[in-house]
Amino acid sequence: MNGEVVVVEDVAGAFSARVVEAFLARPNDGFSVALSGGDTARRCYERLAAEAVDTIDWWKVDVYWGDERCVPPDDPDSNYRLAREALLERVGVANATFPMRCEEGAEPYQLRVGELGRFDLVHLGLGPDGHTASLFPESPALAADPGRLVVLNDDPLGHNPHRRMTLTFGGIARARLVLFTVVGEAKREAFARVRAGDPTAPASRVHADRVVWLVDPAAAGD
Numbered sequence: 160m161n162g163e164v165v166v167v168e169d170v171a172g173a174f175s176a177r178v179v180e181a182f183l184a185r186p187n188d189g190f191s192v193a194l195s196g197g198d199t200a201r202r203c204y205e206r207l208a209a210e211a212v213d214t215i216d217w218w219k220v221d222v223y224w225g226d227e228r229c230v231p232p233d234d235p236d237s238n239y240r241l242a243r244e245a246l247l248e249r250v251g252v253a254n255a256t257f258p259m260r261c262e263e264g265a266e267p268y269q270l271r272v273g274e275l276g277r278f279d280l281v282h283l284g285l286g287p288d289g290h291t292a293s294l295f296p297e298s299p300a301l302a303a304d305p306g307r308l309v310v311l312n313d314d315p316l317g318h319n320p321h322r323r324m325t326l327t328f329g330g331i332a333r334a335r336l337v338l339f340t341v342v343g344e345a346k347r348e349a350f351a352r353v354r355a356g357d358p359t360a361p362a363s364r365v366h367a368d369r370v371v372w373l374v375d376p377a378a379a380g381d
Contacts, residue, residue: 160354160363162337162370166379170199170340171206173373174282178207179214181280181336189254190215193223193281193326193334194246195292196238199342200284201245208249215250222247222256223272225281226293226325229261229311236321259324261311269309272330281326281334281367285341286319289349289360292331293323296359303327334367339374346378 167173182190194200224238232239239258247253259268283291293312294300300312308330312323331337339362341350350372352360 160356161366162339162372164354164372164374164379166374166376168375170342170373170375171202172210174203174338174340175207175210177336177338177371177373178280179211182211182215182220185279186335189219189221191221191223191275191277191279193225193278194238194242195225195282195284196228196241197284199340200282201241203282203340204242204245205249208246212250217250217252218254220253221275222253223275223278224257224259225283225331226323227259227261228321228323230321232258259309261322261324265309265311265324268324269307272308272326272333276333278334280336280338281331283331283337283339283362283365285339285346285349285353285362287345287349288316288318289352289357289362290314290319291339291362291365293319293325294328294361295319296361300325300327301361301364303329305329308333328364328366332366335369337365337367337370339365339370339372341372341374341378343375344377347380350374350378351380
């Protein structure tokens with residue numbers, strides 16, 4: 160598989176520590192991070208907000224998203240809303256935030272990511288079907304041209320509702336560090352497929368300068 164596996168009881172705590180470490184080791188004055196969605200992400204962001212108020216200078220942080228559901232920003236399914244409630248409102252400030260807006264199409268975000276050049280950190284999760292971001296099995300985004308960094312995508316198998324905007328593999332590959340967080344027995348089969356290098360699990364195809372998997376024992380299995 161791609162990356163380093165770290166099995167930890169407290170995934171949210173390990174995530175918080177790794178983000179602080181990446182911020183302190185950043186090569187430039189600013190720090191660009193792409194956020195995720197889901198219950199595990201919420202716990203990670205709440206923990207980060209609680210532990211990194213003083214260790215991270217949030218005025219230096221630019222916040223992007225790795226994917227977004229095409230719903231209003233105040234919808235319960237919105238990744239923007241999740242990040243706002245779990246992290247941004249708790250730390251009180253960020254230098255800039257760049258939500259994905261499906262109604263604008265993918266091109267404006269494509270241009271923004273292209274202008275950024277590199278993400279310092281991209282946070283990803285793992286779906287039970289092996290997807291990450293909104294790169295679903297058998298979906299068109301898996302075959303995106305290497306120069307295409309952001310696309311609109313759907314789940315052709317119907318397991319995940321809502322049309323999505325997502326970073327492609329090429330967009331994720333611009334990260335200096337990718338942090339996966341994987342929690343719970345429900346993710347065990349998908350994680351086993353990733354570890355085996357199963358190409359039908361899209362998460363197994365993620366590459367970046369450095370990829371770290373923070374996995375709890377229930378998801379790691381044997």
